[in-house]
Amino acid sequence: MESGQRVVVFGAYGHTGRFVVAALRERGFVPVLAGRDPGRLRALAESEGGLDARPASADDAASLDRALAGTAAVINCAGPFATTAAPVIEAALRAGIPYVDVAAEIEANADTFAHFTDRARAAGAVIVPAMAFYGGLGDLLVTAAMGDWAEADEAHIAYGLSSWHPTAGTRAAGGVSHERRGGRRVRYTKGRLEYHDDALPTLQWPFPEPMGSRAVIGEFTMADAVTVPSHLAIPEVRTYMTREAARDLASPDTPAPAPADERGRSEQTFLVDVVVRSGAGERRAVARGRDIYAVSAPLAVEAVHRVLTGRTRTVGVASAGRVFDAADFLRSLSAGGHLSVELLP
Structure with a gap:
């Protein structure tokens, strides 16, 4: 079990986001629910026993900063990632916390590598796109x-x-x-x-x-x-x-x-x-x-766990196989029954 660290799930009320919230709780993390629809956030928070819900929009940097304040990491589950990835990564860099997303969009992932590799490396930050x-x-x-x-x-x-x-x-x-x-x-x-x-x-x-x-x-x-x-x-x-x-x-x-x-x-x-x-x-x-949607949750949560416990091989923007021990990561997923x-x- 983890130590009760708070992890933001941006797009928490979406299909994959709900699986991620559940997976975080199973690992002992405390999910912080974020997204642009306050009503859906409140409903999810109530169904999850009163979790912290923080409305935020990708086009409102201040709202993203409020959503990420005082947390250990953020998992972005809100697509299209061509619209959301860059603003949430920017907010993560400002907050000094690692960023993980579940983007399947080819161009959005290519953009993350192209636009943030140098800045993330210079900051010693860990950004893991396509962790799904x-x-x-x-x-x-x-x-x-x-x-x-x-x-x-x-x-x-x-x-x-x-x-x-x-x-x-x-x-x-x-x-x-x-x-x-x-x-x-x-x-x-x-x-x-x-x-x-x-x-x-x-x-x-x-x-x-x-x-x-x-x-x-x-x-x-x-x-x-x-x-x-x-x-x-x-x-x-x-x-x-x-x-x-x-x-x-x-x-x-x-x-x-x-x-x-x-x-x-x-x-x-x-x-x-x-x-x-x-x-x-x-x-x-x-x-x-x-x-395929449900299994993306343990992939993303295991990634956050490894980043927060120092089990990484590099900093900057890095894919799963680069930043983690791939064989060991897969063994963990298998041992967890995923x-x-x-x-x-």
Whole structure:
């Protein structure tokens, strides 16, 4: 258990934010609820036994300063992160506390690295973007699979989702990203992000059993295209999505996730299959679990715990695999029952 340190959850009443609040309490932290809707904050605070609720908006720096005052860290769960990440990071730097977010937006994460790396390093601050299912988990798996390799030729991250019922926040963030790209697609190739208009290929991916071979959409690029190459010498980072999940996401008729157990998790299951290749060598890491939104909470909370207890490897803006011991981090998640992990030679 922790020592009762207060951690701000910005966007606490959102779908992922509620999971983060619960995960913080389970670890002995005291969540401080923040967000722009005072009514929803009050309702959540009352349902959580009277937690501190602090209205704050990304476009009001003074309100953010009030929200972060006297706290140990902030977890930003409020998308679109293209709008919220920079203001909340600025507030965290002013408050002198670490910042973690659950951003899956490729451009928003790239902006965080581009705009805050030097300032955060100079301040000795720790800023961890994309500490979630997309971006964080994949980076941890790739880093752990790399082991003692200093570089690799390519990394493949295949997402085997049983379904994907997107939240309103996911849809809003996707709309912002689509607009920023002018409707183009993006991939990480030859050591850089590349925007293109090519059709996405469909191919078969040999997932481990019991999932087995499944049709996936190739170049279904996720935040891993930012986090992984931010610290690993891998010129080709490719991500894939099961065809059924991609169809769910694309359909405007797919409903939001519905709770199916006592923890509020949906019935969705996932298998993340990572393959790293260097020359003739190949290494693999596999993670299995339930509900991509729910599992983002222990990822973010474990990150905060490690930062506050000094279990970090660097300062500045850093992805999960760079700032933490990736294999040890994954073992902690597995020991906590949040997912299962296999590292295969």
